[in-house]
Amino acid sequence: MARLIKENLFLINATDWNRRLFDSLIPLPDGTSYNAYLIKGSEKTVLIDTVDPDMADTLFYHLADVPKIDIIVSLHSEQDHSGSISLVLERYPDAKIVTSPKGKTMLKEHLLIPEEIISVVEDGEELSLGDKTLKFIHFPWVHWPETMLAYLKEDKVLFTCDFLGSHLATTDMYVTDESLVYEAAKRYYAEIMMPFRTIIQKNFPKLDEYEIEIVAPSHGPMYDNPKFIIDAYKDWLSDTPKDCVVIPYISMHGSVGKMIDHLVFALEERGVKAYKFDLTVTDIGKLAITLVDAKTIIVGTPTVLGEPHPLVSYAVKLANLLKPKVQYASVIASYGWGGKTVDKVVEMIPNLKVELIEPVFIQGFPKEEDLKAIEKMADSIKEKHSA
Numbered sequence: 001m002a003r004l005i006k007e008n009l010f011l012i013n014a015t016d017w018n019r020r021l022f023d024s025l026i027p028l029p030d031g032t033s034y035n036a037y038l039i040k041g042s043e044k045t046v047l048i049d050t051v052d053p054d055m056a057d058t059l060f061y062h063l064a065d066v067p068k069i070d071i072i073v074s075l076h077s078e079q080d081h082s083g084s085i086s087l088v089l090e091r092y093p094d095a096k097i098v099t100s101p102k103g104k105t106m107l108k109e110h111l112l113i114p115e116e117i118i119s120v121v122e123d124g125e126e127l128s129l130g131d132k133t134l135k136f137i138h139f140p141w142v143h144w145p146e147t148m149l150a151y152l153k154e155d156k157v158l159f160t161c162d163f164l165g166s167h168l169a170t171t172d173m174y175v176t177d178e179s180l181v182y183e184a185a186k187r188y189y190a191e192i193m194m195p196f197r198t199i200i201q202k203n204f205p206k207l208d209e210y211e212i213e214i215v216a217p218s219h220g221p222m223y224d225n226p227k228f229i230i231d232a233y234k235d236w237l238s239d240t241p242k243d244c245v246v247i248p249y250i251s252m253h254g255s256v257g258k259m260i261d262h263l264v265f266a267l268e269e270r271g272v273k274a275y276k277f278d279l280t281v282t283d284i285g286k287l288a289i290t291l292v293d294a295k296t297i298i299v300g301t302p303t304v305l306g307e308p309h310p311l312v313s314y315a316v317k318l319a320n321l322l323k324p325k326v327q328y329a330s331v332i333a334s335y336g337w338g339g340k341t342v343d344k345v346v347e348m349i350p351n352l353k354v355e356l357i358e359p360v361f362i363q364g365f366p367k368e369e370d371l372k373a374i375e376k377m378a379d380s381i382k383e384k385h386s387a
């Protein structure tokens with residue numbers, strides 16, 4: 001059975017406890033959920049989004065006692081929310097689809113849904129369900145171009161799909177442990193939303209005109225204290241990084257490891273927060289979380305066949321794609337007999353609008369003067385963070 005949120009408004013959650021990877025890329029240490037919502041208006045019954053097709057059975061379990069769906073609202077065309085639309089249409093063949101103009105193209109191209117059953121809604125347009133009204137808010141790039149939100153006026157519920165969501169499997173309808181959800185939502189923001197920070201920042205004030213009692217995302221629990229997640233997003237979206245340094249690195253024979261340890265000690269002594277990530281063991285999502293706030297990124301790598309270590313290249317390319325608001329960057333690298341390691345790392349981060357701090361690039365194991373150069377790097381970071 002779908003779970004009651006308010007009168008004639010229901011949560012249909014398909015909780016994916018065992019999923020450990022999203023988009024064949026993103027680690028999901030806490031699983032996830034795909035949330036759809038059912039609104040029974042006095043004239044029309046609406047399903048907001050569906051679930052990942054792998055969990056369609058759960059969707060239909062919850063819909064078992066629902067005889068009719070008039071409209072499927074598609075807020076976002078990615079398959080974890082739209083992938084079961086065709087199955088829902090088989091069960092409810094008279095249902096029509098409502099989506100944004102770009103959503104219509106996406107649904108046709110990605111899901112082969114016939115365009116004659118798809119209607120589009122413009123920004124601010126309303127849809128009456130009889131005694132309930134949905135207002136649509138175009139909110140592009142959270143995180144595809146077609147995304148929109150829907151506001152249920154009478155119940156003051158904002159449906160946000162991916163936006164404000166978290167990858168978290170739970171039986172809770174609402175957030176009960178804010179620190180747990182804060183980390184899961186920040187991980188979600190870092191991996192999915194951060195590349196679109198500036199456009200989200202621009203659209204974020206659109207929320208100000210709505211009185212919101214409940215935020216209903218399509219991943220993770222709902223928020224009955226919307227201020228918690230809205231304030232968190234304001235902080236993450238802000239242009240101001242925090243006084244911290246993120247240090248992803250690899251060490252093959254201890255040279256880079258020695259320099260990275262020395263840097264962490266030096267930063268500690270200068271009162272600068274640092275996060276060190278050995279890329280052979282780190283959860284790449286944790287690295288992404290720390291990049292949300294970081295002011296500086298220092299990449300540590302040995303030289304492998306003239307290039308940075310492949311695991312370092314992967315992490316650096318990912319950081320470049322995620323476009324964190326870091327302001328400074330540098331490289332600590334070693335080589336056996338030569339290479340263009342530092343240049344290659346710098347070439348990989350064109351998206352990061354950073355000032356380069358003097359790198360440390362040495363042959364073999366660090367000597368006294370190399371450790372002094374690391375201390376100079378820490379001085380430089382301290383100075384720039386204090387400015």
Ligand code: FEO
Pocket residue numbers: 076078079080081143162218219
């Ligand atoms: Fe949860 Fe962008 O899909």
